[in-house]
Amino acid sequence: MTLFDDFDKILADDLPPVLAIYGENDELVRALKDKLFAAVKFDSSNLSQSYFDFAETATDAGAALEELESLPFFDEQHLVIFENLSNLTAQKKSSFDEKQLVRFEAYLENPVPSTQLVIILHQKLDARLKLSKKLKKMATCIETAELKPAELQALFAHEKLERQVLARILEKANYGYAAAQQAISLLKAYAGNRAITLEDVEKVVPKSLSDKIFDLSEFVFTGNTQKARELVQDLTTQGEDIIKILGILTSTFRLYFQVKLLSEKGQSESQMTDFLKIHPYRVKLARGSVRKLSKHYLQNALKQLIALDFAIKTSAADKAYLFDLAIIKLSTGM
16 A cells, blocks of 8 residues: 555545645655645635645635634535644744634644645644644644655556666656656657657656766766766756765765676676666666776775765865866776
């Protein structure tokens, strides 16, 4: 059972008196919100449905509470949606003042039978707060969290994609739910009625940051200093942080070093994939590159990148300059 299976079950039944959707994975919170709005056929002109976004300065907290506490006039049920109610989070700004908070707590303890309240938060509940504790006790709660690759695989199992194809899509989407969903839509449009292949994924889905760092590694390995520096410049111009780029580059070199060691032990690509627990495509790329590289070079390069990480985090020197210097050294054989 996935998070969406649980949510579909809630939607299939009558909504509970109080439903709370929240968590650190904002992509999933937004996806669940969209699913909810579609299921209830939300219409702002429908007088039996009310929506209040407390992130908007124009939202009247008093009017929101009155709407929540009142009986429905035009239907048997009244749906009230509160989004970004900061009294439940670690935010300093409060949506409700003290008197309003007392009224809201009283409502949670004794909800209006004909009203369904849905609370949507784009962050975690502040577990220290009395109101958060009460909400968790009184409401049906759906909490989103950062998903592991296996959990994402389960979420997209209904797409009937080959395991390796889906794994590569998720990898290129940086394991983001929305990005993966968008990539699958693109691939379906591209492939039409036939099955989606790994070749389709490589051709259609834009390169992820990890893919671009692999390209950077290739430029470094082949001594193409200019291309390597240009790519780093492009990435930083696009808003990528040097420390983040360095972290992925270090992981890439670590992978190449591991593949080199396993190759020397005579392991096949499938054995390496099982041992390293990564996508076969990554192993294939790494294996092709390390044939031209010595174990000594990879070991020293990895040590240099680890030392660079320490220098960037502790030195007063410009991190872009230190990274650029390291790229030059690595691509010229150190």
